[in-house]
Amino acid sequence: MIEPKRPHTTVVLAMTADGKISDFQRSLASFGSEADKNHLEKQISLVDGIIFGAGTLRVYGTSLPVTNLDLLANRKQQNKPPQPIHIVVSGSGKIDPNLRFFSQPVPRWLLTTHKGKNNWINNNSSGFDNILLTNTKNDLKIDFIDAFKQLKQLGLNKVGILGGGELVASLFKDNLIDELWLTVCPLILGGTTSSTPVEGLGFLPEQAKHLNLLNVTQIGQEIFLHYQVHL
Template identity: 65%
Template sequence: MTIKRPQTVAILAITVDGKIADNQRHPARFGSDTDKAHLEKQISLVDGVLFGAATLAAYQTTLLIKNPELLADRQQQKKPLQPINIVVSGSGKINPNLRFFSQEVPRWLLTTMPGSIVAKKSNHQAFEKTIIADSKDLKKIDFIKAFLVLKELGLNKVAILGGGELLASLLEVNLIDELWLTICPLILGGTTSPTPVEGLGFSYDQAKRLQLLTVESIDQEIFLHYRLHS
């Protein structure tokens, strides 16, 4: 059954050996200016961007759309200049002193009922809206329920920016429609270095199948665009 939810696209930059950060989990800044422009372009096409609290803690900021042409396109479509930035945190534990909270972007929180109480105490009015989507045990987010709410709130397309635990959770319930993958020319290695999809993983029979839509090589990077099979 097709649910009424936003169209989703995950956008990631990875190393040749499939890592999204080093073994110290430092912010991944190995993408080129071309990759950054590509990410900015993709973000300009959506109504909201979704990322985990750990990803926010690592980077401390979100990527702003600054390209005048992209801003003009959004303005022409009567969209806010910046998409809604949605932080995902089941616990609600988010450092209120991050630079993210001083950036001029609309901010929402996706959490659980216990997480909303924690966030309210620590972040005060940092988030314009809090979406509560509890699973049965109240500790995990019910993403199917959450995405129904996002659609009801007017978000038709959402970009997923990481991290690996978030992508694993969304893949598990088939909530990723497309994937943009930039392969960057370096190797990090390490069994503890994070990968794009964390969690318990999938068996071969449960593996998520992809259809390659486009492939483009620019300088030393390869840009891959996939559609996930339903």
């Protein structure tokens, strides 16, 4: 069997019944229940790293560390560090160093461009344990195929993708997503400018990403959908 050249990836998102992950002001989404938070923490505990966009970080200000004692024990039993690596994606490298994220007890990496690295280093002396660069030197666009090869080479075999919609769209475009967990929450937000799980320019019908439904679970008023992506 040929060893894959990139990590196995799983998107984990909660959305409203009308498919929104935030309101029209793109403010912090707080509609998920305690069961959804526990589900998210469990998925985070199963991977070697989690990836999220700088826009998502700006809205929340923090990431979600693993705190459940059973989940921590499971990671220890598998000879994994207590926390997966928390990887922020930012082509510009312009991130507020005063966010509470930078004081959380988690390993932090920055995935950026050469210009983004310079922007971050010129304004901050620390904050990230590692800075990963893609092979794009002249602009702020990240080469995710190259980036994911680097993650695999650095020992990250499983990676969780926590949003936002622009990042997920870019990864779908490059066929870099293997699984999808969607929590459907019982409310409607509406709004043509509200964030959705997959944004970007969109796909024509012949380019659509097809899914295989693996599991459906209901907990309270929420539905947890687990899909496999046809690559």
